[in-house]
Amino acid sequence: MAVELDSDLVIIDDSFIEADFKLLKNEIDKAEYKGTTLVFTGSDIYKCKDMGNYENIFFADKTIGNEDVIKHLNLVIQHGLTEVETKSKLNFFDNAEFPIEMYRQATKLLVNxxxxxxxxxxxxxxDACLMTLMDIRAGSLSKDIYPAIADRYNVSNESVERAIRHAVAKVWQTNKLEPLYQFGMKYSLNDRPTNSVIISCFTDILRELND
Structure with a gap:
């Protein structure tokens, strides 16, 4: 797992959601990032506010683009910081970095x-959808995709398969499949798709969004 937090100030946009913040929080907890100020921006970041109380983590209501960084230099001056680094997302992993727009689309698609x-x-x-979309480790789920994801999160292949199946099952248990129907998925409550089918369906949707 690779996280680069060498700068005094890191501004992270709204592609982060609660689950990703947990990963970052774990990295902060176990490493020496005492001198790094993190600023989370964007509409989704409110979900992260209750996940920890750190004096060097701040939240902003709007996304900060490159042109907005100058407006926030007061923060730099206030904290005596000398270096500003803006990132649209942090790369947690040594391999398979996803384009930020695809990452955001996949996140919003699953949430919706x-x-x-x-x-x-x-x-x-x-990750499985984005890997398939970008042809990273493309091939068999059990021989290629699951092992690649398991490598990233330091879990077993079986844990990856089981967790995806559990996530799909939870959606089916809610009995609210209308959003899925809007994307052309024709499955009933008694006809839950396999991991392979759901990954294929979401990958096709993401591919259409990027054509």
């Missing part, structure tokens, strides 16, 4: 379809 970002299966499903 009822998947809970608190579940590990949410992260694994999103």
């Amino acid at each position: 379809c009822g998947f809970n970002p608190k579940h590990k299966g949410f992260l694994y499903l999103r």
